[in-house]
Amino acid sequence: MRFAPIKAIFYSEFHPIQGPVVVYSVPEGSVVSGRPNETHKDDIVIFEHVSEYVIPKPALCNRLVSLTATSSRTIIGHPVSIEDAKYERNAFLFNLVFVFDSNDKTQPYEQVVRKMSRILRSLELESGLLSNKDTKPKVFSIMDQLLQDLNTYSNAESISVEFASPINLKLFQSRAPPATVHDWQVPVQVYHLARIVDRLWDMTILRVIPFINGALSVKRISEIADVELGLVRLSIQHLLYYGCVKLVDIFQYSNIYTLKSNNMLTLLENEDLQYEMLAFVRKDEHNISTLFTLLSSLKPGLTVKEWCEEHDVRSLNIDIRRLFVFGVLNNFLYRVHKYPVTSSTTVGSPTSMDLKKLSRFLDGKHHFDGLYCH
Known part of the structure; x- marks a missing residue:
């Protein structure tokens, strides 16, 4: 630099x-x-x-x-x-x-x-x-x-x-402050942290790293590692600052993803990125055209579950979660969120107490992943 x-x-x-x-x-x-x-x-x-x-x-x-x-x-x-x-x-x-x-x-x-x-x-x-x-x-x-x-x-x-x-x-290159880490976000290792970890690192980070697997949310890591949630957020934010991890959403089969057409062209033209994707997602031998076909079939409103059933994706023996994680991390896929809004006040219902707790989040500004962590 x-x-x-x-x-x-x-x-x-x-x-x-x-x-x-x-x-x-x-x-x-x-x-x-x-x-x-x-x-x-x-x-x-x-x-x-x-x-x-x-x-x-x-x-x-x-x-x-x-x-x-x-x-x-x-x-x-x-x-x-x-x-x-x-x-x-x-x-x-x-x-x-x-x-x-x-x-x-x-x-x-x-x-x-x-x-x-x-x-x-x-x-x-x-x-x-x-x-x-x-x-x-x-x-x-x-x-x-x-x-x-x-x-x-x-x-x-x-x-x-x-x-x-x-x-x-x-001299050190200045870095922008890291983004806020939310409880529902999932940290993904950019580098194999177990290979570079040092026993002199912060004890909380050492305790958190084994659970950063691209599948567990920040809140879930806190529960499994038995570390206070605020400390886990700080640890992930520290790793994010130094480019050791990136953040994605919780993967669920109810999720909806859409292609970014312009960025998909980059994938089509970049052979190194193609080989990287194949190595990251396949369990068996597959050619890149199979993955291109699958990704191109993603449509607005189509959930991952519906997409899997429509194209019999499970028979291809592809790691579906890793495919979507790779797409989001490389910016040719993006997650479509749903933001619930309360339509009326429920009175006398057995769920009225739950609605009262949730009402402040049902304002069209909080998506379902966020509600999952409350």
């Missing part, structure tokens, strides 16, 4: 007489005071234009600050304020700022910026690295190695700092 390149890094401090100043920049000249060269003016950050956000007022200190510095440059920093009577004005303010192209995605660097802020703060508190004029030049060599290593390798390993632990950094 390629990350956006860092265009520059600069280190700034608050000077007790001059105010905010740029102490070091890599490459040199990437951040200037005054007017930049007209030829490259959009690529150069004019420090006076951004200084109030680089060395800001206390309200913005010790938090991530990002802004557009020029039409082509974005800067990200984490200004630090250390209060101590040993400093002039009783405080030391500094910021290590990263510069990027304004069109690049910078989110993967946010943790790096935060971590470098913490590291430099610790170095200053422990040894006065930043405020001591004899040791301050070490900051420049750290910046230079950071720029080269992160741009070349997406990590920076063992950057040595005198009298301190080496600096180790790594």
Whole structure:
């Protein structure tokens, strides 16, 4: 995975007489005071234009600050304020700022910026690295190695700092938050988790994994594994976040499925996907044309049970559940849900109490799978 390149890094401090100043920049000249060269003016950050956000007022200190510095440059920093009577004005303010192209995605660097802020703060508190004029030049060599290593390798390993632990950094691709996991959903393993599981993993996840078989719902896994339902949801959500599982609906013969015609064309053209499907669903030898014919016969309103009877699917010795799971996971089948709506209030009936419990779900917004788990 390629990350956006860092265009520059600069280190700034608050000077007790001059105010905010740029102490070091890599490459040199990437951040200037005054007017930049007209030829490259959009690529150069004019420090006076951004200084109030680089060395800001206390309200913005010790938090991530990002802004557009020029039409082509974005800067990200984490200004630090250390209060101590040993400093002039009783405080030391500094910021290590990263510069990027304004069109690049910078989110993967946010943790790096935060971590470098913490590291430099610790170095200053422990040894006065930043405020001591004899040791301050070490900051420049750290910046230079950071720029080269992160741009070349997406990590920076063992950057040595005198009298301190080496600096180790790594970029990670940011992920979108995982979707909400519902009790009626069925987790399906994307990878063979038993082969990669580690005894140091979370104990709840270790307890849940053996029951993730593509057939049991989240609620059923909770019951069989004897794990609190909320913890099972969190475990599945964690595995979902890292792409270890995907979620499908509970498979029942009363389910209705429909083809996504455009995506079915992808299956027709992708031989690797075809072989994958055959390996996943067949119990005996079958050719792909048999499965194409069966899938093409799916019609709106036709339940799986009716479809099986109409085409005598059981005689073909195909794993029917796995066929539909594969279709949903690869996005050429989708489940058609039914959403019950109450038509009238039942009074005096033996089922009136049950209806009263269910009434809040009979609003056309909750499908039958959801009701199954209530």
